Amino acid sequence: MNEQLNDLFRSRVGYPAENTLTFEDLPRILELAGRTIPFENFSIMERNTRSITQQNLLDKILVQGEGGLCYELNSLLYLFLLENGFNAVMTRGVVFNNETQKFMPIGRTHATILLSYEERTYLVDTGFGGNLPLTPVPLTGETVQTSNGEFRIRKANSEHGDYQLEIKLKHKDPDWKIGYVFNSRILISDVTELDELQQLIAEHELSVFNKDPLIMKLTEAGSMTLTDHSFTTWANGTMTKEEIGGSRYKELLKQHFGRTLAEIKQVEE
Structure with missing residues (x-):
C-alpha cells in the first residue's frame, strides 16, 4: 500500500x-x-x-x-x-x-x-x-x-x-x-x-474552465461558490448571491477556502 x-x-x-x-x-x-x-x-x-x-x-x-x-x-x-x-x-x-x-x-x-x-x-x-x-x-x-x-x-x-x-x-x-x-x-x-x-x-476555446477563476465546495447546509465577481451560497434551500470586487474576493477566498492570492497568483489586484 x-x-x-x-x-x-x-x-x-x-x-x-x-x-x-x-x-x-x-x-x-x-x-x-x-x-x-x-x-x-x-x-x-x-x-x-x-x-x-x-x-x-x-x-x-x-x-x-x-x-x-x-x-x-x-x-x-x-x-x-x-x-x-x-x-x-x-x-x-x-x-x-x-x-x-x-x-x-x-x-x-x-x-x-x-x-x-x-x-x-x-x-x-x-x-x-x-x-x-x-x-x-x-x-x-x-x-x-x-x-x-x-x-x-x-x-x-x-x-x-x-x-x-x-x-x-x-x-x-x-x-x-x-x-x-x-x-x-x-x-x-x-x-x-x-x-x-x-x-x-x-x-480549448469552448472550455468553460479557462475563462474565469472558480472555487466551490459543499457545506452541511448546501454549497458555496466563489468567482472573482460573485459569491453564491445555498443554505437549506435558500440561495444568496453577492456581487463582489477584488478586496472582497480576497477576503472570502481566505475566509471560506483558506487560500490567498499570493498562493495562487491568478487574479489581478
Missing part, C-alpha cells in the same frame, strides 16, 4: 487513519471529500498544470492543500480506492447542458469512476462540482437519495456512451436532469491518459 497517499487522503478529508474502509463507508468518504477538497480551476487559470500522475496529485491536493477539477479529484479518489482494496476503474463522459439541451461540444472532458462490488457496478464521483452524488450510484436504474438530492443511472442511447447520470438536486431541481453520459466499455488504464483531457480543458 502507498501509505503516504492513504494517510494523507484520510487526513485531508478527516477520516480516521485506523479505520478499515468498507463499501458501507463510501458515502461518508464522498461527503467528507465534497466538503473539504474544493472543485477549482486555479491551476488552469494560472497556466501551471502538471502531468496527471499519482505523485503530482498527492503533492497538489494532499500536501499543498489545493483542490482541482474532475480529472484530478476523481483520479485521486480512484487511487485511494485502489489502495484500500476496491475494484475500481475510470472512464470519461460528456457533460449535458440542460439550458441548451445539448451535450457540451468540447467532448469527453469529464472523468469519473466505476466501482464493482458484489457483482454490481456503481458510479462514484467527487469531481462534478455542486452535482455530487454523495453515495455510490448503481448502474441498475434505481434511485439513491443523499443529503443533497436524488441520483440515478439509466441506459443511454447516445453516441457518447451507454449510460447517463441523472440528477434531481434538493431544493433546486423540480424534475430530473441529465448530468453526463459515459461509456462503461471504454476505460482509462492509467491516470496519465487524462493529460489529454486536461489539455482540452486548459486550451
